[in-house]
Amino acid sequence: MTSSFSNLSLAEPLARAVAEMGYESMTPIQAQAIPVVLTGRDVMGAAQTGTGKTAAFSLPLLQRLLKHENSSTSPARHPVRALVLLPTRELADQVAQQIALYAKHTKLRSTVVFGGMDMKPQTLELKKGVEVLVATPGRLLDHIEAKNAVLNQVEYVVLDEADRMLDIGFLPDLQRILSYLPKQRTTLLFSATFSPEIKRLASSYLQDPITIEVARPNETASTVEQRFFSVSDDDKRRAIHQILRTRGVKQAFIFVNSKLGCARLARSLEREGLKTAALHGDKSQDERLKALDAFKRGEVDLLVCTDVAARGLDIKDVPAVFNFDVPFNAEDYVHRIGRTGRAGASGIAVTLVSSSDARLVADIEKLIKKKIDLEAVEWDEDRPRGRINDGRRAWREGDEAPRERSSERREGRETREPRESRYGRSAPVSRDPFFERPYEPGNTETPPAWEPSVRTAARSAVSANIKPRRKVAALFKSPTPPTTAG
Ligand code: AMP
Numbered sequence: 001m002t003s004s005f006s007n008l009s010l011a012e013p014l015a016r017a018v019a020e021m022g023y024e025s026m027t028p029i030q031a032q033a034i035p036v037v038l039t040g041r042d043v044m045g046a047a048q049t050g051t052g053k054t055a056a057f058s059l060p061l062l063q064r065l066l067k068h069e070n071s072s073t074s075p076a077r078h079p080v081r082a083l084v085l086l087p088t089r090e091l092a093d094q095v096a097q098q099i100a101l102y103a104k105h106t107k108l109r110s111t112v113v114f115g116g117m118d119m120k121p122q123t124l125e126l127k128k129g130v131e132v133l134v135a136t137p138g139r140l141l142d143h144i145e146a147k148n149a150v151l152n153q154v155e156y157v158v159l160d161e162a163d164r165m166l167d168i169g170f171l172p173d174l175q176r177i178l179s180y181l182p183k184q185r186t187t188l189l190f191s192a193t194f195s196p197e198i199k200r201l202a203s204s205y206l207q208d209p210i211t212i213e214v215a216r217p218n219e220t221a222s223t224v225e226q227r228f229f230s231v232s233d234d235d236k237r238r239a240i241h242q243i244l245r246t247r248g249v250k251q252a253f254i255f256v257n258s259k260l261g262c263a264r265l266a267r268s269l270e271r272e273g274l275k276t277a278a279l280h281g282d283k284s285q286d287e288r289l290k291a292l293d294a295f296k297r298g299e300v301d302l303l304v305c306t307d308v309a310a311r312g313l314d315i316k317d318v319p320a321v322f323n324f325d326v327p328f329n330a331e332d333y334v335h336r337i338g339r340t341g342r343a344g345a346s347g348i349a350v351t352l353v354s355s356s357d358a359r360l361v362a363d364i365e366k367l368i369k370k371k372i373d374l375e376a377v378e379w380d381e382d383r384p385r386g387r388i389n390d391g392r393r394a395w396r397e398g399d400e401a402p403r404e405r406s407s408e409r410r411e412g413r414e415t416r417e418p419r420e421s422r423y424g425r426s427a428p429v430s431r432d433p434f435f436e437r438p439y440e441p442g443n444t445e446t447p448p449a450w451e452p453s454v455r456t457a458a459r460s461a462v463s464a465n466i467k468p469r470r471k472v473a474a475l476f477k478s479p480t481p482p483t484t485a486g
Contacts, residue, residue, distance in 0.1 A: 003025045003031050004025055004026070005018050005019075005023060005024075005025070005026060008034060008035070008038075010059065010063060011063055011066050011106075012105075013103075013106045014059055014062055014063060014066075014103075014105075014106070016105050017101060017102045017103070017104055017105055018055075018059070018102070021102075023055070026052070027051055027055075027056070028214045029045065029047040029051045029053050029056045029212065029214045030052050030055055030056040030059075032056075032212045032214065033045055033053075033056040033057060033212050035060075036210050037056075037060035037064075038060040038063060038064070040186050041186070041208070041209070041210050042186060042187045042188065042189075042206040042208065042209035042210070043057075043188045043209055043210050043211075043212060044191075044194070044202050044206060044210070044211045044212070045057075045188070045189070045190045045191075045211075045212040045214075046190075046191060046192065046193070046194055046211075046213040046214065047190060047192075047212075047213075047214045048192060048334075048338055049091075049161075049338060050338050051214060053160070053190055054094075054098045054099070054160075055098070055102065057084075057158050057160075057188050057190070058084075058095075058098065058102055058132075059102055061082050061132075061158070061188075062099070062102055062103050062106065062108060062132075064155075065081055065108055065131055065155075065156075066106060066108070069106060069107050069108055070107065071107045074129070075127060075128055075129030076129065077129065078109055078128070078129025078130060078131055079129065079131070079150065079153040080130060080131065080132075080149065080150065080153065080154055081131045081153060081154060081155045081156065082132045082133070082155065082157070082158070083133050083135065083140075083151060083154050083156070083157045083158070084096075084132070084133070084134045084157075084158040084160060085135055085136070085137055085140070085157070085158065085159050085160065085165070085177065086134065086135075086136060086160045086165075087136065087137075087161050087164040087165045087167075087168050087170065088114075088161075088164075089114040089115065089116060089117075089136060090288070090292075091160070091161060092112050092113075092114045092134050092135060092136050093112055093114065093289070095112075095134050095160065096110060096111070096112030096134040099132055099134065103132070108131045108132060109128070109129060109130040109131055109132070110130055110131065110133070110134065111125040111126065111130045111132075111133060111134070112133075112134040113125075113133070113134075113135045113139050113140060113143055113149075114135065114136040114139050115136060115138050115139040115142075119142065119143070119146070119148075122139075122148075123143070123146070123148045126143060126148045126149055127148065133149065137165065137170045137174055137177060138173060140173075140177060141173055141176060141177065144177070144180060151177070151180045151181050152180070152181075152182060153182070154181045154182060154185055155182075155185050155186065156185060156186045156188070157178070157181060157185060157186075157187050157188070158188045158189075158190070159174065159187070159189045159190070159191075159205075160190045161190065161191070161192070162189050162190060162191040162201060163192050163193050163195060163197075163198055166195075166197050166198065166201070171197075171201070174201075178205055187205055187206045187209075189201070189202055189205075189206060189209070194211075194213075224337055224340055224347050224348070225347070225348045225349070226337065226349045226351070226368075226370075226372075227348065227349070227350050227351070227375060228350075228351045228361065228372050228373065228375065229243075229350065229351070229352055229374070229375050229376065229377050230353050230354075230355075230374040230375065230376060231352050231353065231354065231376075231377055232354060232355075233354050236324055236352045236354075237265070237268060237269065238379075239352055239377045240254065240269070240324070240352075241272070241274075242377055242378075242379060242380065243320075243350055244320070245380075246378075247319075247320065247348060249319050249320045249348070250301060250319065251295070251301050251302070251318055251319060251320070252301070252302055252303075252318065252319065252320035252321060252322055253318055253320075253321045253322070253339050253340075254269075254302055254303070254305070254321075254322040254324050255304075255305060255307070255322065255323050255324060255325065255327065255336045256304060256305070256306060256324050256325050257306070257307075257325040257327065257328060258306065258325075259280040259281055259282055259306055261324075261325065262278050262279075262280040262304050262305060262306050263278050263280065263282075265278075265324060266278035266302075266304040269302055269304065274301055275299065275300050275301045275302065276302040276303075276304060277291040277294060277295065277302070277303055277304070278291070278303075278304050278305070279291050279292070279303055279304070279305035280306040281306065291303065304324075307332050307335070318340045319340065319347055319348065320340060320347060320348045320349070320350065321336055321337050321339050321340045321347065321348075321349045321350070322349075322351075322352065323336060323349070323350070323351040324352055325352075326352075326353055326354075326357040326360040326361060326364070327360065327364075328360065329363075330360070330363040330364045330366065330367040330368075331367065333351070333364045333368070334367065334368065336349075337349035353374060361374075
């Protein structure tokens with residue numbers, strides 16, 4: 001199998017774009033998928049985000065679209081010829097940006113439509129004519145119904161993160177969208193798992209697909225150093241400071257299970273002098289993108305986020321991911337730590353484990369098929385326990401956080417966000433309005449902006465995912481001897 005782009009005979013404008021991106025050799029999914037997609041065959045691909053999957057489908061797709069490239073200004077000469085469907089706005093935005101980069105030296109036009117944003121600018125773009133349309137299903141249907149998007153000339157459809165789309169409850173929307181497409185087309189389906197539902201979807205909509213599998217969904221990248229620290233709830237923030245310091249880590253994602261916990265932790269860390277932003281479902285799309293941009297530019301060091309942000313965010317070279325809370329679903333662990341160690345870079349994933357997390361850790365251990373050793377944090381001798389030294393205001397144990405955290409743990413189950421389906425605001429937080437608002441459990445399920453078709457399904461998916469706790473015997477009985485965090 002060739003691994004150099006130069007062996008692919010990519011059209012010059014695409015080869016130039018790839019060279020400008022600095023890609024030297026193909027990733028495994030690219031080496032396997034590109035030649036197949038170039039032949040026009042349907043593909044069923046299993047690959048995690050971060051494997052170079054977007055280029056794996058978009059480069060060959062663009063190459064084929066180039067056959068009928070034209071520079072006409074007439075919208076009619078630029079019908080939608082390729083449709084890429086994704087479950088979330090962030091993913092759609094990110095994939096659209098990548099496609100625009102790969103296509104930048106061509107005359108092919110692309111745009112993205114997703115919910116939570118004004119339809120008008122999207123409509124204007126669609127009316128100009130675009131060959132490549134990237135979309136989330138709900139908003140695409142809105143545009144189809146408004147006759148802004150016409151799909152009867154689509155030659156390629158990509159169902160990306162298909163498992164996630166089904167999880168969210170997009171199946172009826174997908175079926176409707178696919179019913180508008182010509183039968184004669186190439187269909188590419190990418191999914192983290194090949195569950196029976198995915199196989200059923202594939203057998204209904206793909207013709208004689210080639211299956212490509214580069215990484216099983218429970219595999220974590222080998223470039224990620226995974227560490228699990230046994231630490232009390234009260235010491236978790238201090239542990240973050242300690243590990244950032246001893247590892248010399250500058251930027252990190254910190255994952256929290258609930259929106260409330262996210263806003264509070266971000267605010268606390270900000271107060272302690274760390275440049276922090278929160279990314280959770282009560283932030284507007286605009287604020288979330290701003291927070292991401294600020295992180296990418298290095299203006300923000302810590303991005304505290306819920307699982308809404310866990311999948312597909314294309315932020316390269318995050319040196320560290322912290323799980324401030326052990327995720328409720330082991331699969332989310334894999335997705336969370338996928339933010340680091342991407343495309344060959346090394347990274348560290350630190351999970352802070354408190355005594356009530358035994359079952360969740362056992363679930364992760366089972367999924368990743370690796371024995372998890374719990375370590376103790378090696379605290380700096382000169383830094384008093386419970387005190388954080390590098391903030392504008394030192395935080396003392398008992399100050400406010402322990403009370404917050406214990407209630408947070410209880411509330412987490414009610415307030416945690418439906419997976420990948422809720423969107424709101426995001427911005428660097430100094431005073432986070434979410435935090436200022438009184439906590440009202442009844443109100444937390446109605447964020448300002450997310451696709452209505454997702455709402456019910458996502459809510460039931462969440463309740464379905466909350467499994468009863470079962471006892472796990474020995475995990476915490478004999479913690480491994482302390483080792484350094486560094
Ligand atoms: P993806 O899995 O498509 O989200 O890609 C993850 C990241 O890898 C993106 O930032 C891409 O720009 C980058 N990438 C994709 N293909 C390559 C490649 N062949 N060499 C280096 N980086 C790549």
